[in-house]
Amino acid sequence: MFKLRCAVYLLLLLVSIPGTSLGAFDLIDNFDTTVNQVTNASDATVNTPDFIRHEYSRRPAFNSDSSLAIQYSGNGFFHLYSVNTDNTLTYLHILDGIGGVYEPNWHPTNPDILYTFNSYGIGMQLNAFNVRTQTRINTIDMGSKITALGGGFTTADRAHTGEEGRPSIDGNIWCLAVYSGESWVMRGMIAYNLAQDKVIASREMTEGPDSISTSASGNYCVAVAGYGGNGIRSYPINDSTFGTFRQIHSGPEHVDIATDALGRDVLVYIDSVNDGYVKAVDLGSGKMVQLFDTWDNVEAPAAHFSGMGFSVPGWVIVSLFGGSNTSFYYNKILAVELAENPRIIDLGDNHHGESIAVDEQGVGSEHLSYFAQPQATVNSQLDKILYARVTNGVISDHMISINQSIPQARGIMDGGAAPTPDPIPDPTPDPDPDPDSDPDPDPDPLSIISASTIYFQVDGDLAIHIQTSSTSNCRWDY
Numbered sequence: 001m002f003k004l005r006c007a008v009y010l011l012l013l014l015v016s017i018p019g020t021s022l023g024a025f026d027l028i029d030n031f032d033t034t035v036n037q038v039t040n041a042s043d044a045t046v047n048t049p050d051f052i053r054h055e056y057s058r059r060p061a062f063n064s065d066s067s068l069a070i071q072y073s074g075n076g077f078f079h080l081y082s083v084n085t086d087n088t089l090t091y092l093h094i095l096d097g098i099g100g101v102y103e104p105n106w107h108p109t110n111p112d113i114l115y116t117f118n119s120y121g122i123g124m125q126l127n128a129f130n131v132r133t134q135t136r137i138n139t140i141d142m143g144s145k146i147t148a149l150g151g152g153f154t155t156a157d158r159a160h161t162g163e164e165g166r167p168s169i170d171g172n173i174w175c176l177a178v179y180s181g182e183s184w185v186m187r188g189m190i191a192y193n194l195a196q197d198k199v200i201a202s203r204e205m206t207e208g209p210d211s212i213s214t215s216a217s218g219n220y221c222v223a224v225a226g227y228g229g230n231g232i233r234s235y236p237i238n239d240s241t242f243g244t245f246r247q248i249h250s251g252p253e254h255v256d257i258a259t260d261a262l263g264r265d266v267l268v269y270i271d272s273v274n275d276g277y278v279k280a281v282d283l284g285s286g287k288m289v290q291l292f293d294t295w296d297n298v299e300a301p302a303a304h305f306s307g308m309g310f311s312v313p314g315w316v317i318v319s320l321f322g323g324s325n326t327s328f329y330y331n332k333i334l335a336v337e338l339a340e341n342p343r344i345i346d347l348g349d350n351h352h353g354e355s356i357a358v359d360e361q362g363v364g365s366e367h368l369s370y371f372a373q374p375q376a377t378v379n380s381q382l383d384k385i386l387y388a389r390v391t392n393g394v395i396s397d398h399m400i401s402i403n404q405s406i407p408q409a410r411g412i413m414d415g416g417a418a419p420t421p422d423p424i425p426d427p428t429p430d431p432d433p434d435p436d437s438d439p440d441p442d443p444d445p446l447s448i449i450s451a452s453t454i455y456f457q458v459d460g461d462l463a464i465h466i467q468t469s470s471t472s473n474c475r476w477d478y
Contacts (some may be wrong), residue, residue, distance in 0.1 A: 051395035121160030162211030168218030175221035258307025261314035297324030309382030314409020
């Protein structure tokens with residue numbers, strides 16, 4: 001790799017080279033974080049499992065105020081922990097009656113309430129469960145409204161998200177896939193309005209998604225098909241028949257839903273079909289931004305996304321493992337700005353593969369290998385992240401506490417005039433600069449990017465790495 005140490009003036013010259021396709025980002029390291037192991041299988045004193053860790057990158061582990069966290073264990077139970085100010089968790093109790101296929105999602109404002117389905121969505125009910133008192137306080141019958149749609153929905157008896165979905169950020173709109181019987185005959189997809197207690201959009205289907213989720217605003221259902229399916233599609237909910245959709249991608253990928261700096265709905269995914277880029281798509285306009293390339297070396301990594309930091313919009317957490325150990329993202333947990341030429345914050349190593357997960361007999365398995373993946377998940381305040389790690393053969397969760405503020409995202413994804421943002425959330429933009437102040441006619445070029453690292457990827461073949469450490473001279477390193 002060529003390495004150029006230089007001032008930013010040369011960087012600007014490089015950007016202007018005609019005939020090149022540049023993907024640029026600003027890599028920020030040395031961020032102030034604290035990391036601790038926070039779970040252990042022995043935390044559960046009854047029916048001790050092989051491991052206790054969070055469920056998945058797209059599933060919310062932290063409640064609305066980050067005072068509690070739920071964790072999943074290898075024997076299929078969920079467990080409740082309190083979140084402490086010293087970057088630790090304290091085990092409270094097992095959650096009675098909630099198993100691994102109940103798809104728990106936290107209430108948007110009540111920190112003690114989880115929404116759950118019945119196991120595998122059987123019965124088409126949505127339950128409100130108090131995690132402290134361990135009682136079901138409300139059950140919403142969606143089934144009668146779904147079967148009343150007629151057609152193939154008449155025989156439906158189960159509805160869920162495919163174990164990866166969430167409702168809208170206000171907990172009101174739920175996009176669900178609907179099935180019949182133990183053979184899981186696909187009947188279609190729906191959008192359910194919890195406040196109105198009715199189905200507000202539906203479509204019969206014979207081939208359904210592998211998973212389905214709701215955008216933060218509640219304006220879109222995003223369906224991700226399995227291999228050989230319809231790829232990734234976004235359906236606007238204001239079309240009550242789901243008769244229109246946006247084809248985002250042709251293949252199945254790891255994805256998550258986030259919001260950009262203006263609160264607009266964004267889907268983030270890795271394009272493992274075409275070019276290896278991590279991409280963000282504005283679900284409203286269809287505008288796509290390439291964030292960074294993962295095919296910069298022969299070996300490609302796996303990536304998971306967590307876009308739930310809605311209180312700090314414009315960022316997504318990306319956890320990667322595998323690939324080339326010479327890549328900047330190798331076994332990293334990153335905060336990535338949802339913008340052209342994004343800032344990427346290196347939050348630390350996830351240590352994947354340094355130890356192999358084994359059971360009590362010292363035997364590894366595909367099951368344990370899957371749960372050994374970091375699959376980092378973030379809280380809504382974007383200051384705590386859980387990821388899985390194997391230490392001495394045992395899977396546990398580690399927590400990153402971010403001790404300095406994540407910068408306000410700069411991103412307007414289309415690079416032009418800002419459209420009216422979606423109503424959830426509504427961040428306050430940066431104030432305009434003082435109109436009476438005169439700009440510095442000859443600013444220090446390095447003051448623009450502080451002590452960061454900037455990478456340029458040119459047509460996927462040449463990577464130019466600029467370390468902004470000196471303004472006095474330039475030199476090439478090979």
